[in-house]
Amino acid sequence: MTIMISQPPQFPSLSHIPTGGQDPPVRRCRPQNEKVVVVMGATGTGKSRLSIDLATRYRAEVINSDKIQVYEGLDIVTNKITEEECSGVPHHLLGIVNPEADFTARNFVNRASLTMNSIVGRSKLPIIAGGSNSFIEALIDDWNYDFRPRYDVCFLWVDVAMPVLHRFVSDRVDRMVAAGMVEEVRKMYKPNADYSKGIRRAIGVPEFDSYFRAEYSSSVGYKTRAKLLEQAINETKINTCKLACRQLEKIHRLRNDKRWKIHRLDATAFFQNRGHEADESWAEMVAGPGSMIVDQFLLNFGRSRTCGATTGDDRRATKRSPAMAAASLCR
Structure with missing residues (x-):
């Protein structure tokens, strides 16, 4: 279902302030930070869908922050977004690393930093989306790169x-x-592969080791192999659920201990419904409120560019915007 949402507010340009004579003194502005949106969540919650919704609404490009999806290959296992699902939105750091390599948080910070610079240099909004909260935390709190002095998030x-x-x-x-x-x-x-590095860390790879070993053995019968296959599938399900729990715990830690201002969007109803009702739930509870929050985020960007002065147009836009109500709804 296509979500129809009004266009985001237009940002006011810097006002020309005359100097000399009896003109009032010019207020000094701090350099304006660039803007970044980060879409977080446990595996399977719909982060990619929301990032596409936002990227098609704004002039935006998506940076993948999933530590397994950065690797080439295993598109099914890693649940990579397809070209069709991208809806024409450029995606970065997706399937670009050799599957045998070890891509660390430091590697991510370096690559993501360069990518963000490129995106904002083309006057577009970077949207970082993925479930690897350790990568996101490393980027946001990286003092060598000075993310926070350069970007509002x-x-x-x-x-x-x-x-x-x-x-x-x-x-x-x-x-x-x-x-x-x-x-x-x-x-x-x-055989004897290292499951602690590269793409082989992906859930759904080490779980099948015993099954594939049995396939190579002529002494293992069909019933035993079938049982090992069922066991591998069940272990993949269990470990994916455990991953979701760990991801959720990290988000709570960032929100409660580090005091990150993270807006919660409840997508439960979307997963409980089917078809048209599911799409309506997504629009009402996730895409709509999420877009309103980003609208307000970017609207504040426009006002800050004029040193905090609020024009009549800004006041009317703020009055029209339901973003504050949406932010309250999503806490």
Whole structure:
């Protein structure tokens, strides 16, 4: 379903302030920070969908912050967004690293920093989206790069009630198996492979080790292999649910301990509904409020460019904007 939302407010340009004579003194402005939106959430909650919704509304490009999706290959296992799902929105740091390499948080900070510079240099809005909160934290709090003095950031958290999310990710693993996940992993299987680095860390790879070993053994019968396959699929489901819990704990830590201002968007109803009702729930509870929050974030950008002065147009835009109500709704 296409979500129709009004266009974002136009940003006022810097006002010309005359100097000399009896003109009032000029107020000094601090250099204006660039803007970045970060979309967070546990695996399977709809971060990619919201990032596309926002990127098609604004002049934006998406930077992937999933530590496994940065690697080439295993598109099914890693649940990479497809070209069709991208809806023409440019995506960066997606499938660009050798699967045997070890891509660290420091690597991410360096690559993401260069990418953000490129995006803002083309007068576009960077949207960072992904479930690897350790990567996001490393970028935001990196004092060598000085992220905070250079950028203002708007955090959006797509949340889903855990029992509902667990059912969804379990069903998603079944769909991945039906789409060819086992064959995809089999093609890159190596006996005695190191599952602690590269793309082999992905959930859905080490879980199948015993099953593939059995395939290589002539002494293991069909029933045993079938049991090992079922066990591997179940372990993939369990470990994905555990990952979701860890991701949620990290978001709570960033919000409560580090006091990051993170706007919560509850997508539970979307996962509980089907078809048209699901799309309506997404628009009402996630895409709509999320866009309103970003509208307000960018509107403040416009006012700050005029040293805090609020024009009549700004006051009318603020009065019209329901973003503050949306932010309250999503806490």
